[in-house]
Amino acid sequence: MIKSIVFADRLDRKFELRAKVGEYLHSTLARNHIPVDAVVVRRDGVVVDDWQERIDESAEYRIEMVRAYHLPDFLSLTRLWDTELSSGEWQTRPDSFYTKRHFMHSGQGDYDATQVAFNRDEYVQYAEQLFVDGVHSKGLISPGERILLAVSGGKDSLALGYFLSRTADRLPAFELQTVHVTTFSKPLDTSFAQSMAEQFGHPLTLVTDDEVRDFYHLRVSPQEALAEVKYKHDASFSIASVHSMMRCSIERAARNMGITKIAFGLMREDICTSIIKSMFVGFPFGGSYRKRQGQFEMVYPLWPIGKKELTLYLEALFPSNNKQGSPVVFERGELARDIHYMIVDTLETILPGAGFQLFEGHQRMVDNFLGLPRHKECQNCGMSFSVGVGAADLDAGVCELCRVFEKLGVLA
Template sequence: MKKTVDYKKNSNKILLKDRLDRKFYIEAKPNELFSSILNRNHIPLDAVIVRRNGEVIDDWLMRYSPKDNYIIEMVRAYHLPDFLSLLRLWDTNIYQQPIKADDQAYYTRRHFLHDSQNGDYKSTQSTFNKQDFVAYIENLFADGVKRETLIDENEHISLAISGGRDSLALGYLLNNTKESLPSFSVTSIHVSTFSKEKETSFAAEIAQKFGYSHRNISDSEVRNVFNFKIPTYEVMEKVKYDYNKAYSIGTAHAIMRGVVEYYSKVNGINKIAFGLMCEDIVTSILKSKFIGSPFLGPFKRKWGEFELIYPLWSITKKELTLYLEAIVPEHNTQGSPTQFDRGALDRDIYYLLADTLTTIFPGSAYQLFKGHQKETEYHNISLDYKQCENCQSTFNDSYKVDSNMHVDDSLCDLCKLLEKMNLIK
């Protein structure tokens, strides 16, 4: 988009007027839905009204016709064009500064930082070449671990490693920054039931490379932990087809967490590191706000007799991907998700919200984390943790179970479901 006042009538340009009476023109295609035009230009639907030949039209249903004259009017007095230009979502001459192109540039990290002196935010950005980016991510990781005291001196931790990008990156970062962290040892635990052969191989490979004690949990061991009557894969098939994708991915994650807990306890370990990165935690917080289910964190949480830590909290998925690409591109391969790792619509909604929030408010996750931490520390009721009599995993009943399920305080939600389906002994 370019700021101008010299377009001819019917040139497939639509006039947008902000509350300062400034004029901008945006591109339109014949027969294109106005909702598409607005979305494509990052204009919130609730921020504007659209007039056709002077009359208000429904901007969700109506389409653009070059035969008519259209004006998009802002209904709220904030500087949307300035803000979108600052974020480079619009191409205007507002906030446009000379950009120095650098052939060696690998990544630019952007932030809106609060200025305590004037109460406003300022935009900052830092650009890195590949070598500097690797050093930056490793420093960011180590600082995040130390700042939130995620690892104590001489501690033995379990690393839940799926063999996907996130857990592999966590394995590399723990090793590559160990000189900057308190001394610790690692037992990596991999549940092969839900992983592809390549992911299982990757998990074992980095454990051997870094001297991590490694456990590859077989399906028979998973079945023993949960007392399944049938193979785990068949259990998942039944859950998938009897319920929906949300149950399927939730069941897979609950089984993996329960198994990691079980074998951590076998090894006498009470601290477990999971590969939840920045957007994972943002989506968990957003979902907790929308549905009223507590998420304690965001950096670490007490979970019964365990402490769960999320050392990747300060790093985004994109940054993790770029980090692996820079140091071990052969491990930066991740195929399509398995049929049990495809979430329902709610998962898509929350991740889209998280990614969009990061785009329009760079660095917002850190403020969200700190605000959520303060809120949970001062206002949350302490939760009563229990141990499932079937799988021995930790759970709490702080939210109501489905009214169609019989209430049994001795079983976790997953085992209640599996018992209802007659899948456990």
């Protein structure tokens, strides 16, 4: 059963919201994108605890803002509320496939709102141009360069393959090698990585379990070592461990080929999440578009593109190709990761374009104020790692994962 309740702002304008009888008041607020700390709620004139209170059919509720800002106007402008406050502001088109929206700093300290709608074909052109512009504007590829691309065998690798091959004439000419780490990948992803390499004509190097075991001097398989980390050390360290082992393998492959530039398929949300996380935990994140890591330069050519945009790109090109498998088992179960992604997705919902601003702002902070950590090569696995941050002290000879492996007794 639906009940209408009143929202009043500090201009004493009143808006009618719908609440479900029996639901938590907190859910009503959240569903209507009302920040819970921006309001108090009165039930029949008396303030109630919105976390505890369930909507009572016979009570009268009034939500009041505690601070004066134009929340209803902003929520209407971003279409989180459907009110007359912003009616007629946005154009529509019947064949629209995707509408790109931006709220960006205008330069005068305030925000400008823009939007462009694309049909399916226009969207493919748009996404490819976004990719090309992203590479050029940040100088991610130089003519004649050799680049090693890390491929997961998932949707992101596929999209990157199409971007690279379909926009080759608009990019500098370069030599591309690809590498796929089979450890912690599903066989299906590995065979997909192989068929993509064939399809796009990108030479592929596979790094196998035995090689990873050798890199780390493990006396057990990489999977067994990781299970030790998960169950005997710290479950929340297991994703970081997988990433570490992947990066070690990729760096090894690059070193074998004499390549110093490595491209990863990180997308907008991945990079935003890394920035948010770095600010929450006080651990440096090297750069929004590229970062220097020891002897390597890491670049993220998909930086301007969000996961949804990438999904739509594949959908627009080949609807049947676009299937995503379930994540591998070690990628599950870390609440922090879910929270950081949700914060980033929510930020982008209430402020489209927030990611781009975060990138520029973060890059400026890194360049002007923060500086970057020094890197060392791990004496056990050979991976480059940051020193003087997190758990790694300045005179550490091995990376954090190798220290954990040592402690767990899995090194030979």
